[in-house]
Each structure stands twice: as C-alpha cells, then as structure tokens.
Amino acid sequence: MKKRLKAVLTSAFIYPGLGHFLFKYYITGAIIMTGFSVPLWLLIKEMFTKTEQVIINIQRGEIPLTIDAISDAILMSSGASMQTLNMYSYALLTFWIIGIVDLYRVSSKK
Incomplete structure (x- = not known):
C-alpha cells in the first residue's frame, strides 16, 4: 500500500490528523487532532449529562420503562x-474533512 493512501485512510477512518504524522507534519497533525478532539469531548460530555438526567428520572419513577418514554425524555431533557x-x-x-483534504494536498507535494 502506498504511503499516501495509507495516510489518507488513517486520517479518514482512524483519527483526523493522524495521517499527517506519517509525512512528518507534526504541528499540522496536532492542530487537526486537537480541533477534532475538543468538539468530540464536548459532544460526549453533553450526551452523558442528558443520559444521566434521564437515568435519575427513571430511578425516581418519573419516567416509565418504555422505549417511547425514554426517547421522549432524552429529547426533552435539560442540558445542551x-x-x-x-x-x-x-x-x-x-475538522474531519479539513484533515483529509489537507493531507491529500500535503501528500501530493511529496
């Protein structure tokens, strides 16, 4: 497998920015990885907050144990x-698209 294809697939399917490290673009790779990681962390944090609130309401008996009730509670829960x-x-x-496009651009120069 060519280095260019390997790098693009790594950035596309494993983690954005990781393929830049194969071409020794460490700073660019780190920036893209950080730019992807921050919203990912915020998204996961908010999802866990919503889920935790719904679980507490289920334990209190405020939400019945049905799929429809739980789905509605998640959509209506406070938080983000x-x-x-x-x-x-x-x-x-x-950031995912920028990482792939930039890596394709960088690998074309090499």
Whole structure:
C-alpha cells in the first residue's frame, strides 16, 4: 500500500490528523487532532449529562420503562439543546474533512 493512501485512510477512518504524522507534519497533525478532539469531548460530555438526567428520572419513577418514554425524555431533557449538539457535530465534520483534504494536498507535494 502506498504511503499516501495509507495516510489518507488513517486520517479518514482512524483519527483526523493522524495521517499527517506519517509525512512528518507534526504541528499540522496536532492542530487537526486537537480541533477534532475538543468538539468530540464536548459532544460526549453533553450526551452523558442528558443520559444521566434521564437515568435519575427513571430511578425516581418519573419516567416509565418504555422505549417511547425514554426517547421522549432524552429529547426533552435539560442540558445542551439540539442546536448546540448539532454545532459540535458540524465542527467534528469540518475538522474531519479539513484533515483529509489537507493531507491529500500535503501528500501530493511529496
């Protein structure tokens, strides 16, 4: 497998920015990895907060143990709004695409 293809696949499927390290672009790779990691951490944090609130309400008996009731409770729970979660998702997608495109550009020069 060519180094270029290996690097692009690594960034695309394992972690954005990781493929830059194969071409010794350490700073660029670290920036892309950090830019991807921060919204990922925020997204996971908010999802766990929402889930924890729903679990507490289930334990108190405020939410019945049905799939529909739990789904509605997750959608209606306080915490981050869906707009905020969408913003984190768009940031993840943006850094993922930037990482792949930049790696393709960098590997074309070599």
